Amino acid sequence: MSLPKIVFLDRATIPAHIHVPHLPFDHQWVEYDTTTPEQVIERIYDATVVITNKVVLKGELISQLPDLKLIAVSATGYNNVDIEACRANNIAVTNIQGYATQSVPEHVVAMIFALRRNLFAYHQDIADGHWQRSGQFCFFTHPINDIAGSTLGIVGSGTLGQATASLAKAIGMHVLFAERKGAKACREGFTPFEQVLKQADVLTLHCPLNEQTESLIGADELKTMKSSAVVINTGRGGLVDESALVNALKQGDIAGAGVDVFTQEPADNSNPLLANSALPNLLLTPHVAWGSDSAISKLVAILIDNIAAFERGEQQNRIV
Incomplete structure (x- = not known):
């Protein structure tokens, strides 16, 4: 009997210096840094387990893989996998949960400090020589706002939203959890969505992207916010209307934005955020909020444990 074949389609989504633990059973291991859509079928046609982070596995492809038993998603989001096709073909799907509860909140708070205190704008002033020409020992060209005492509005009350709330409270912020947009009633511990927009000095997004949340924050929502407010998105790119966000920054509807997801x-230069990356109140990072070394090490440990649990006949972090 041949050994189970495990194929990792996009190993480069895990930094090279992060060690991937060995599985505790005999197997064949094949990994590729990246995989194009055209390469998928040839690489996994005889695979028992497929590991994917962002490579798309569509239904028509899944149905052509008689040996496939498990798709192990090396991320929390699994919208790149046709779940119904997996269910129909008796293929298990696992994902990774709870690995970035320190990394993402720290990234959010770092963005809050950078934007509320206009660190990037002041750095650019020095780079451009404005301070040196002023003749003053200090140089005030941008507002500097304290973090302690300010209000953080959080959209999404899951693990990451709660972890961000804990860290925000530790640095003296007042926290409001937003009720779902358009909800007729407000749950205990939540504040109506529109009220959070009006009160928040910082709005941070930690909710899933779906039909209800796509373009959750658009032109109308941004105009509702304080002109001194900051928007942080480390959730999913589609939660915010990117063109509306750029317009709001240029028009002064809000004071700043930190974006980690697109x-x-x-993204390329046709993206309105990249096309306006020189704005002093816009801070962009390339989808790395989740990616501290400790978080990624935890992720790969969970990934390997998910596969090992499946081999033992146990259900762990199962989607299907």
Whole structure:
């Protein structure tokens, strides 16, 4: 009997210096840094387990893989996998949960400090020589706002939203969890969505992207916010209308934005955020909020444990 074949389609989504633990059973291991859509079928046609982070596995492809038993998603989001096709073909799907509860909140708070205190704008002033020409020992060209005492509005009350709330409270912020947009009633512990928009000095997004949340924050929502407010998106790119966000920054509807996720990744210069990356109140990072070394090490440990649990006949982090 041949050994189970495990194929990792996009190993480059895990930094090379992060060690991937060995599985505790005999197997064949094949990994590729990247895989194009045209290469998928030839690489996994005889695979028992497929590991994917962002490579798309569509239904028509899944149905052509008689040996496939498990798709192990090396991320939390699994919208790149046709779940119904997996269910129909008796293929298990697992994902990774709870690995970035320190990394993402720290990234959010780092963005809050950078934007509320206008660190990037001041750095650019020095780079451009404005301070040196001023003749003053200090140089005030941008507002500097304290973090302690300010209000953080959080959209999404899952693990990451709660972890961000804990860290925000530790640095003296007042936290409001937003009720779902358009909800007729407000749950205990939540604040109506529109009220959070009006009160928040910082709005951070940690909710899933679906039909209800696509373009959750658009022109109308941005105009509702304080002109001194900051928007942080480390959730999913589609949660925010990117063109509306750029317009709001240029028009002064809000004071700043920190964006780690984009509607298309990698983004190119046709993306309005990249096209306006020189704005002093816009801070962009390339989908790395989740990616501290400790978080990624935890992710790969969970990934390997998910596969090992499946081999033992146990259900762990199962989607299907």
